[in-house]
Amino acid sequence: MSLRLLLVDDDVLVRSGLRVILESEPDLTVVGDAGTGREALDAAARTDPDVVLMDVRMPDMDGIAATAELVARDPRRPRVLVLTTFEDDDYLFRSLQAGASGFALKRSDPDELVDAIRVVARGTSLVLPDLTRRLIASHAPSRARGAAALPELTGREADVLRLVAGGLSNAEIAGRMHLSRETVKTHVSGVLLKLGARDRTQAVIAAYESGFMTA
């Protein structure tokens, strides 16, 4: 069962390059591409992709707005992986806040990029965990909404959230807490449900914004 990808970038050269690189992977299929945020919305409705690779700065609706719109339509799919030229903190954090599941640098090694796409699709760990955690930790506290925003978690769930926010994958959490992966998965789902987070990236943002985690 291969992953369906939608490429969104205003530069046709970036798109055509990405298409060739990604299509050479047996488990990835590029089902469409778009040059603007608005085109991306149409293409997503038409092609029903699993993952959208989204550029940030584009004419006619940027990647942040397009991500927010996609999430508003359906919080479960597609997932958005933001592709960026530079580690511009502010843009990246805003796109995560808008609902992107992670980000990758356009200059990253093709294998890393492919990995990031698979991780986003699976949702069992963060993409670039260290970078993502640092980004959220450094941006979220300034916009804190107060601890009241975080609903009651059981002790186990709180422990799991702390490890998720620490960038650990389900497998790593299972090892750390001496639980089965299935149990961890159940706890993570419970946490996401209580936080109203669509994926673990959003859960990490909620954890920092609520003051549950501190930078």
Added chain:
Amino acid sequence: MHPTTSARTPGPAAEVVTRLRALLAAARPGWPGRALYALASLPIGALSLALYVALLGSVFAVIYGVGLLLVLLVLATIRGFGGVERQLAGILLGVDVPVGERVRHQPGVIRKVRRLVQSAGTWRAVGWLGARVLMGAATLATLFFGGLAFAYLGWGADWNALTALPLLALMAAVVGLTLAVLDLLVRLAATVAPRLLGTSPEQQIAALQQSTRRLADRTKLARDLHDTIGHALTASLLQATAARRTLTPHDDRPLQPDFARQALGHIETNTRTALAELDRVLTVLRASDSGAEDGGRNPAPFAAPSLADLDDLLAGLRDGGLPVALVVDGEVDDVPPGVQELAYRVVQEGTTNVLRHAGCPLTVAQVARTGDVLVVRVCNERASHLDSRPGPGGGRGLAGLRERTAAAGGTLSAEPSPSGGFELCVTLPLSGAA
């Protein structure tokens, strides 16, 4: 305990300095610092007086023809003394005195001397010296009369059961008054210090404006780098990665030499554009560097590209295979630099996008001035490119251009032309724009 501990013990002199530092650091805010400052006024006042005498003496020496050197030496000493005073005020009073221009940073002896004599800072330091002499004298007088009154009340007055209480009160009043006057003097010094020892408000404003300007220039440069070189390199990298994959045999994947050939063409064009931009940026950086050698007082103006640079830009594109012509209508030499730069960017973005999206069709760049309006247009014939894709394209740079055009009060349109090509057209007002 450890034998190494004694080896690391600092010498007695260093220890004294360390202790003094700790003492000063502890005294930093509040009254202990001010008290120390008041006490220091006595020796410093005496030193200031000596410097004054030296200055006057050397001036007389000049009159008698001994030489200018002595005056300069004394002036330099006074400036140096001002620096020490600045630090003292900072440590003891917590007064943040901004550092004025540094004469010793001037290149060459002659310029150093000229700045030393011409700098308002030097003469303000001389003024500060006078204030210090007065303050030292006032401190001395206050302590003297305060002490005298205290001694008289203590030993000279007739103490008995009836007078003891009023006399004690009087003594307390004398101590209080003395301290209050000393405190007043210190506060006065704290108020005057920034004005006489630091930079004048005008200098500060000028420095602030200059650093703001530099920051704006750097931000702009960073944005330009991001939009041009960063973008071109990213596209080239992805094309190169993809091309290598299409040429590497792998299982059932077919080789795609056509794609690879096309990708190499894109990489060539992108790299050429990026290098041209790098060249421009480096020129700008070198220009502002040589401006900084001037003591930073006259930084070179940010060398933004102008309409005159269009010939070079288009020549580079022609080398890259794009048949492009430039048409300039009307008098454009007196178009404001800001508008000229924006117009250059329009042509740059338009022509680069033609290469990127349409291959190498016949292209015309037009700059026309009619009255108070500048129209910049880039249009190309029907695309010859295999991967052609009209539509808004270009994008990143185009989005930036749109913002900047709007900010300049102009309008931008980018759309397919009736002949099957593409047209980018920007209209810029010349009045009220910078």
